Amino acid sequence: MTDSNTTRREGDGGRRRFLGGLGLLSMAWAGGLLYPVYRYLAPTIPKDPFDAEGKAPVEGVKAEDIAQPGQGRNAGFAGGGLVVFRTPEGELRALSSKCTHAGCNVEFQGGSIHCHCHGGVYDLEGKNVSGPPPKPLTRYRVAEQGGLLYVYRPDKA
Amino acid sequence: MQAREGEMADHMHTVPEEALKELPPAHKALGKLGRALLARFPVWPIVDFLRNKKVPEHRHAAWYMMGGLALFFFAIQVFTGILLMVYYRPAEPWQSVQRIVMEVPYGNLMRSIHHWSANLMILTLFLHMFSAYFMKAYRAPREGTWLVGLALLGLCMAFGFSGYLLPWDDLSFFATNVGLTEMEKAPGLGPWLASLLRGGPAVTTDTIGRFYVLHVVVLPLAVLGLIGMHLLFVQIQGMSEPDSFAALPACQKKHKKFFFDYFASEIPVWLAAFALLVALSAIWPRALEAEADPFGAAPLGIKPEWYFLAQYQALKLFPGKLEYAGMALMGIVPLLCALVPFFDRAVPSDRRGTWIERAGVALLVGFVVLTVWGWIS
Numbered sequence: 237m238t239d240s241n242t243t244r245r246e247g248d249g250g251r252r253r254f255l256g257g258l259g260l261l262s263m264a265w266a267g268g269l270l271y272p273v274y275r276y277l278a279p280t281i282p283k284d285p286f287d288a289e290g291k292a293p294v295e296g297v298k299a300e301d302i303a304q305p306g307q308g309r310n311a312g313f314a315g316g317g318l319v320v321f322r323t324p325e326g327e328l329r330a331l332s333s334k335c336t337h338a339g340c341n342v343e344f345q346g347g348s349i350h351c352h353c354h355g356g357v358y359d360l361e362g363k364n365v366s367g368p369p370p371k372p373l374t375r376y377r378v379a380e381q382g383g384l385l386y387v388y389r390p391d392k393a
Numbered sequence: 394m395q396a397r398e399g400e401m402a403d404h405m406h407t408v409p410e411e412a413l414k415e416l417p418p419a420h421k422a423l424g425k426l427g428r429a430l431l432a433r434f435p436v437w438p439i440v441d442f443l444r445n446k447k448v449p450e451h452r453h454a455a456w457y458m459m460g461g462l463a464l465f466f467f468a469i470q471v472f473t474g475i476l477l478m479v480y481y482r483p484a485e486p487w488q489s490v491q492r493i494v495m496e497v498p499y500g501n502l503m504r505s506i507h508h509w510s511a512n513l514m515i516l517t518l519f520l521h522m523f524s525a526y527f528m529k530a531y532r533a534p535r536e537g538t539w540l541v542g543l544a545l546l547g548l549c550m551a552f553g554f555s556g557y558l559l560p561w562d563d564l565s566f567f568a569t570n571v572g573l574t575e576m577e578k579a580p581g582l583g584p585w586l587a588s589l590l591r592g593g594p595a596v597t598t599d600t601i602g603r604f605y606v607l608h609v610v611v612l613p614l615a616v617l618g619l620i621g622m623h624l625l626f627v628q629i630q631g632m633s634e635p636d637s638f639a640a641l642p643a644c645q646k647k648h649k650k651f652f653f654d655y656f657a658s659e660i661p662v663w664l665a666a667f668a669l670l671v672a673l674s675a676i677w678p679r680a681l682e683a684e685a686d687p688f689g690a691a692p693l694g695i696k697p698e699w700y701f702l703a704q705y706q707a708l709k710l711f712p713g714k715l716e717y718a719g720m721a722l723m724g725i726v727p728l729l730c731a732l733v734p735f736f737d738r739a740v741p742s743d744r745r746g747t748w749i750e751r752a753g754v755a756l757l758v759g760f761v762v763l764t765v766w767g768w769i770s
Contacts, residue, residue, distance in 0.1 A: 271504075272498070272499040273476065273499075274478055275498040276479075276497060276498055276499045276500060276503055277476070277501055280496070280497075280498075297681060355531075
């Protein structure tokens with residue numbers, strides 16, 4: 237009994253090493269298989285929405301749509317959603333429309349900006365003034381050129 | 394709540410003595426898990442059954458591997474099919490396949506593996522069917538397994554036909570057109586079925602919606618259900634033994650344990666099949682032709698996939714009004730295959746068995762000749 241156990245244990249050493257090596261090899265093989273699958277599924281990095289001058293066209297709204305003070309629209313550009321509006325003083329502004337609380341699209345309501353999901357309110361500077369939003373909305377420099385609107389890459393802080 | 398050995402909470406099952414002997418000791422994690430599971434799910438008889446599952450060993454035993462191999466290719470199809478569905482859009486079929494081929498990392502590889510695995514699966518199914526036929530595995534009591542297997546072969550060909558349209562390139566458009574036109578000529582349900590599949594008088598993107606749903610929902614569900622039946626039948630009835638093996642005295646019959654002796658010998662076959670798939674896909678990736686133009690001329694030399702070539706060639710051999718004869722032949726062959734187990738109930742030495750063997754050889758030769766003829770003509 238003791239003898240056969242000893243023999244078995246000695247034999248097991250080689251067997252264990254072999255199985256261990258086989259395990260490592262299969263893990264490497266599985267990794268090699270999963271890598272293409274991961275790459276296939278991994279989202280590709282989106283193209284930079286801004287051109288060489290740091291400018292991107294605004295889609296869904298034209299300058300004439302918001303010619304009057306107090307007019308505003310939800311719009312967007314390749315990098316995300318926007319609210320574009322004129323302040324009561326007539327200044328053209330563009331803010332990210334993505335609420336900083338839970339990511340809903342906010343709405344321009346004349347004197348302030350509201351999020352309907354959880355009642356967040358921002359002022360026309362984009363500052364969070366009431367409700368759950370923790371941070372102000374990102375502000376973009378916006379310019380009108382030939383009736384079309386463009387936003388610029390925000391300056392890095 | 395802790396249940397000590399021998400003292401069980403209500404609704405718990407007693408773990409059989411035999412199971413306790415086989416499980417790792419109770420103080421080890423696996424042993425503990427095994428005891429806990431068996432106390433909750435009294436499945437030891439099933440485990441024991443599978444542990445004792447045996448495969449006959451004889452010189453034709455290699456053919457037993459075909460079913461497992463087909464299942465392996467099917468698993469590859471499910472896996473790569475799910476991956477392709479991530480980017481495929483039935484509303485912009487060609488554009489989305491082009492994106493898979495041109496832009497998505499390894500997309501061309503995934504699509505090519507799906508293509509090659511489909512072809513090898515059908516080839517394996519044919520080998521599986523003919524080997525079961527010549528080993529007379531269809532005989533009572535295994536008529537059900539044979540019939541379900543035939544249905545599976547038919548459904549897999551429907552898989553091929555429905556998947557062929559989805560890329561919406563020139564080839565797929567005209568192949569579907571031809572296939573549905575032939576179906577329309579079949580008497581009886583033909584015109585009705587063809588129009589139902591086509592979703593109108595002509596093949597349009599509406600047809601894609603129908604073929605897509607068939608290809609990714611209806612056929613997979615049906616095939617999975619039938620595979621379950623097929624495998625269950627085999628487990629209940631055991632592996633069929635060819636006459637030469639069955640005639641041996643019990644002491645000379647050698648068997649291999651399925652777990653894990655036989656199973657382990659299947660793994661290298663699957664690995665080789667996988668290597669072959671990847672190699673074929675890398676060397677001959679599936680091409681994407683120009684986007685289908687419903688008003689353009691059909692491309693030169695257009696032919697169906699190889700597994701439809703025999704039918705295609707048979708139809709060409711019966712021109713004009715004789716086409717119905719060709720179609721009748723095509724309907725009769727599967728019907729005869731389905732009836733074989735009910736005709737051949739005979740003992741091994743009976744004459745009927747010989748006739749069935751000859752008919753099988755004739756079918757196999759006919760199929761190969763028509764396929765090759767269709768290929769080269």
